[in-house]
Amino acid sequence: MTRDAPKIRLFVEGALAPGASVALNRDQAHYLSNVMRLAPGAEASLFNGKDGEWRARLVSAGRRGGEMTAKERLRPQTEPPDLWLLFAPIKKARTDFIAEKAAEMGARRLCPVFTRFTNAERVNEARLRAHCIEAAEQCGHLSVPDVAPAERLDRALDRWNPARRIMFCDETLAGSGPALEGAAPGPWAILIGPEGGFAPEEASRLRALPSAHPVALGPRILRADTAAVAAMTLWQSALGDWR
Amino acid sequence: MTRDAPKIRLFVEGALAPGASVALNRDQAHYLSNVMRLAPGAEASLFNGKDGEWRARLVSAGRRGGEMTAKERLRPQTEPPDLWLLFAPIKKARTDFIAEKAAEMGARRLCPVFTRFTNAERVNEARLRAHCIEAAEQCGHLSVPDVAPAERLDRALDRWNPARRIMFCDETLAGSGPALEGAAPGPWAILIGPEGGFAPEEASRLRALPSAHPVALGPRILRADTAAVAAMTLWQSALGDWR
Structure with missing residues (x-):
């Protein structure tokens, strides 16, 4: 039956x-x-x-x-791969969209981070979680991403576990940068910057991190919400469960 | 100077x-x-x-x-690769979003197509074009996708130029299907179905087309707007100008 x-x-x-x-x-x-x-x-x-x-x-x-x-x-329960999405909060509608897309694309955790050029000052984590839940309910998923409390990017990096690699979407690479092939599987985070990009000292610090893996998202500038979906697509195809 | x-x-x-x-x-x-x-x-x-x-x-x-x-x-003028995006119109906000994302991701043409399970009955092509223009203006692009008049999918396929390959996002493949590697470059179109998926006779016709290339977008169901960005990412990475 x-x-x-x-x-x-x-x-x-x-x-x-x-x-x-x-x-x-x-x-x-x-x-x-x-x-x-x-x-x-x-x-x-x-x-x-x-x-x-x-x-x-x-x-x-x-x-x-x-x-x-x-x-x-x-x-039975299944778990998506161990992927976090760190993003700099932007306008409300686009931030909601990023939460929804993180759930659809199978991120395990959503981490709002304030960068130097982030205009938003507050994040409603419960609202983001509600968007994640709605997306998971509607798309037939079995998991909902956790939403971490918003914090400053530099503080998040201060206590970063180096075993979690960071896919850092570097606008300055503009289509010529290294791709994700050959990167090791395991725990990863994708980091999407704000509309104004990363501040020079943030970009330098990220590039110097042993766990950071700079990736270019093509020759055209993408909005942050688009970049989040594109980066999760590349990651899931190369290292996640799209294979 | x-x-x-x-x-x-x-x-x-x-x-x-x-x-x-x-x-x-x-x-x-x-x-x-x-x-x-x-x-x-x-x-x-x-x-x-x-x-x-x-x-x-x-x-x-x-x-x-x-x-x-x-x-x-x-x-100087540059042209994005020869990629069209065919999509089944969905709710207004998500359709607007698809237009914006087609422009950001460098599609040359946006083609609304009515499939059997498409609920929308009309498409405002001028509105879609306005969203494309706004995205191109804000993201520093030099081109804006054309917006083709909306038509029925079967009619579009009746007069399809077989030299333009179709990347057909087939939900039934669910993570196990062929990827885009090894596919030939040249003119392509991405076809994204409506929320209810393709009707069986539509899917059969698409699978039988010599120019169609079925592609799976992972094991999770994606909303149509997410699928559009993910599919354009895979195409631009494998066959477009993201390399």
Whole structure:
């Protein structure tokens, strides 16, 4: 008896196991009962980034939240490759877009970093996480990237684990730079600079890092959100799970 | 005497040559005089997709339009590789995004195609072209993609020039499919399907086309706008001008 997985998918925080009761938050309860018009007994898929994807049945959905019961596991958990995306926050819509795209492209962690030429002063990490969750729900993924607290790039580099290589998108290489072929697999981070590029001292420090791997993204200038998708594409093709 | 190129860049329709008078449309005249507060005599860069980039001087800017005079050529014209992007129109914001990204990634032509599972019924080609122009202006490009009139995919394939290969992003290959290495250079088109994927008869027809080259974009489902950027990245890296 193989039935299709339910089309509605929700990311939940609770553990998923046979018969497990899973709490829905207010937004999820509202979505299921008022937007999708599900009645108790109806099915949806649940995932939590740890226990795979589960068919679950709606028990109740009200103003303050709801409850579902996990029934059967539809897919085992899989992990995307160990890739982080470090990016300098830009305008709100484009920053939201980067969060969404990090989830779609299978980054494990999203790290907002303030560089010298970053104009944004604050980052709403919860908002970024919500965009990641929505993308993972809609695209059928089993994991959602963590969103790290925003910090200054120089501080992030001060305590950088040298075992995590950094794919550093260097605009000054403009189409002539080294590519990713031949680079070693393992934990990596992609670093995307702000619209004004990196400050000279930032670029020098990055180039001098043993773990940094400068990469050129073609001869045309790309906006930061485009550069993020392009860099994740190159990484997933060369070192990730696109092979 | 090398001065920096003016930061303000505008795409114009008129020919650019030493001393040429170039007409500005209403929006451009408004932007220069009211938004950027340029006075007559101030400089901006102009490009038209044919004659390279030119330093030009503002002659006049009023309610109905304006005029500039081309002074000196700053960069010769270059052409991006011969890549078209065929895409099935989706929601307005994501369609606008695809137009912007096609310009950033150096596509020469943008072709909206209606597939069987395309929900959109109309496409505003002028709006797409405006997004392409804005991206080219802001990113320092010298060319703007043409926007072809929207048409049905089957009609586009009926009169397809077989010399133009089609990189067809086939969701059913899911990470296991052939990559682009070894593919021949020359004129290409990337075809991105709608959110519901291609209909079975569309997919069969595409797979049977001698000019079609199926490509997988990893094991995760991508939204159409993400798939467009990822596919253009793979193509530019393997066959375009990112090398």
